[in-house]
Amino acid sequence: MSEDDRADRIEGLAIRGLRLARGERAVLRDVSFDAPKGTVTALVGPSGIGKSTLLRCLNRLLVPDAGTVLLDGEDTAALDPCALRRRAGLVGQTPTMLPGSVRENLAYGLDPAVAADEPRLTRALADAGLDAGFLDRPASELSGGERARVALARALTREPELLLLDEPTAALDALTARHIGGTLTALAGAGLGVVLATHDLAFAAEIADRVVALRDGVVTVGSPAELLPDRFPPGDDRPTASGASPEARA
Amino acid sequence: MSQPLTQILASTAFALAAALLAYRQRLNLSRSLLIAAARAAVQLALVGALIALVFRVPALAIAFVAVMVATASLTAGSRIRALPGARRIAIAAIALPALAAVGVLLAVGAFAATPRATIPTAGILIGGAMLSTTLTGRRLVEGLADGIDEIEARLALGDRARDALAPLCRRAIAGALVPLIDQTRSAGLVTLPGTFVGLVLGGASPATAARVQLTVLLTLLLVQLLSALLTAELVTRAATLPGERVLVTSHEGRRLR
Numbered sequence: 288m289s290e291d292d293r294a295d296r297i298e299g300l301a302i303r304g305l306r307l308a309r310g311e312r313a314v315l316r317d318v319s320f321d322a323p324k325g326t327v328t329a330l331v332g333p334s335g336i337g338k339s340t341l342l343r344c345l346n347r348l349l350v351p352d353a354g355t356v357l358l359d360g361e362d363t364a365a366l367d368p369c370a371l372r373r374r375a376g377l378v379g380q381t382p383t384m385l386p387g388s389v390r391e392n393l394a395y396g397l398d399p400a401v402a403a404d405e406p407r408l409t410r411a412l413a414d415a416g417l418d419a420g421f422l423d424r425p426a427s428e429l430s431g432g433e434r435a436r437v438a439l440a441r442a443l444t445r446e447p448e449l450l451l452l453d454e455p456t457a458a459l460d461a462l463t464a465r466h467i468g469g470t471l472t473a474l475a476g477a478g479l480g481v482v483l484a485t486h487d488l489a490f491a492a493e494i495a496d497r498v499v500a501l502r503d504g505v506v507t508v509g510s511p512a513e514l515l516p517d518r519f520p521p522g523d524d525r526p527t528a529s530g531a532s533p534e535a536r537a
Numbered sequence: 538m539s540q541p542l543t544q545i546l547a548s549t550a551f552a553l554a555a556a557l558l559a560y561r562q563r564l565n566l567s568r569s570l571l572i573a574a575a576r577a578a579v580q581l582a583l584v585g586a587l588i589a590l591v592f593r594v595p596a597l598a599i600a601f602v603a604v605m606v607a608t609a610s611l612t613a614g615s616r617i618r619a620l621p622g623a624r625r626i627a628i629a630a631i632a633l634p635a636l637a638a639v640g641v642l643l644a645v646g647a648f649a650a651t652p653r654a655t656i657p658t659a660g661i662l663i664g665g666a667m668l669s670t671t672l673t674g675r676r677l678v679e680g681l682a683d684g685i686d687e688i689e690a691r692l693a694l695g696d697r698a699r700d701a702l703a704p705l706c707r708r709a710i711a712g713a714l715v716p717l718i719d720q721t722r723s724a725g726l727v728t729l730p731g732t733f734v735g736l737v738l739g740g741a742s743p744a745t746a747a748r749v750q751l752t753v754l755l756t757l758l759l760v761q762l763l764s765a766l767l768t769a770e771l772v773t774r775a776a777t778l779p780g781e782r783v784l785v786t787s788h789e790g791r792r793l794r
Contacts, residue, residue, distance in 0.1 A: 346693065347780055347782075348689060348692060348693065348782060349782075350779075350780055350782070368780045368781040368782075369695045369696065369697055369781055370695070372692065372693055372694070372695045373694075373695035376693070376694075377693040378693075379686065379689065379690060379693065381686045383686040383687050383689075383690040385687065385690065385691070386704075395691075395694055396691075396694050396695055396696060438690075441694070442694075445694070445695075
């Protein structure tokens with residue numbers, strides 16, 4: 288089966304030959320990997336290497352110079368961008384609160400019937416590690432960590448098929464990060480595709496099914512045990528996700 | 538000493554005092570203040586001479602108004618040059634509302650269709666439209682540079698680019714109209730507006746001066762609102778990229794992503 292045929296059959300994201308330059312600098316050079324639904328994919332690499340850029344190509348907030356991003360086998364370039372972004376919820380590195388209460392943030396842009404679905408809002412908050420008491424608090428008064436969790440809850444309220452997270456633990460304490468990690472693992476277990484960009488290798492090792500390491504514009508794809516061996520003690524019997532991944536590129 | 542000479546000396550002394558005060562306070566404004574004062578003196582002297590000519594040759598009034606529009610558009614356009622097509626945006630946002638309002642005022646007979654009435658009226662309305670365009674445009678440029686996280690958060694939640702920009706546009710328009718609203722509601726109490734002062738100094742009765750001033754002020758409300766709305770609409774179009782994306786620029790217009 289050819290690479291293209293395989294990409295067409297993937298439930299979730301299949302990224303093929305992505306290229307993007309900023310002026311003279313090639314940020315992404317021939318990036319290919321899969322991020323299937325039901326798994327957690329961690330994009331790792333040093334700060335400024337292009338993880339956020341890559342993440343934003345996945346929901347077409349950025350348009351790559353070349354290459355394709357397939358979602359359930361469909362080229363995302365052919366989809367309505369707004370519909371794509373509702374299916375692939377992105378939580379940015381800076382958790383930006385919109386004016387109003389937490390409730391208004393969660394309900395933003397939703398159908399009024401959905402926005403009035405209180406259990407749905409509180410469930411999203413709980414998944415993000417916040418209790419229902421936050422619903423009517425002004426979003427502008429939240430701390431950085433609370434904002435990060437509300438931004439995650441806001442994406443979850445839309446019940447997306449994919450969750451794209453940029454440094455989701457950056458503003459969180461260790462305990463909350465562990466809670467969020469548990470939520471993401473559970474959501475992936477329920478069929479959601481999770482792609483997160485992080486420089487927190489311990490977090491990536493703990494929750495990711497596969498790791499995409501970005502360096503010099505190309506990616507290496509493998510299991511956490513393969514690509515983050517320092518994070519696994521000798522004799523750790525955690526199963527490796529895929530062995531040598533076919534889309535791995537050195 | 539004659540009154541004209543006293544006026545020139547007194548006003549020059551005030552401008553120099555402003556420059557000196559700015560220098561003493563290390564505001565780095567002295568040069569700008571002096572250049573602005575000198576420009577105003579030269580421009581007004583030239584305009585005085587030119588208007589005298591226009592009053593004798595009425596056909597020149599059209600050219601005179603065109604120059605006012607062009608100058609206002611250059612000024613406002615330079616303030617929003619971070620955006621593509623800044624000058625075209627400024628020309629449309631200034632000329633359309635201001636000239637349409639002048640046309641209506643002349644057509645209904647609110648002012649006589651003479652250079653003496655048309656030029657000052659057009660000047661005030663074009664100036665108001667320029668102010669509104671500049672203020673709205675500057676706030677939009679700053680919002681596109683500083684508020685991009687909020688805009689992108691809205692895009693990421695599935696908004697169309699136009700919808701994601703709408704809150705920024707509304708804030709920019711509301712902010713741009715604050716000076717005019719304040720000026721209008723305090724007219725006669727806090728300040729005596731320029732038209733009123735000019736007419737009274739020129740010998741008109743206070744009642745006539747007040748009536749003309751009110752006509753201009755109330756016309757400005759619509760002209761400036763239309764200018765702000767047009768600016769926001771044209772900036773929204775200029776900042777919207779294919780694929781429901783938004784142009785991200787620095788304050789200086791450098792495209793960031």
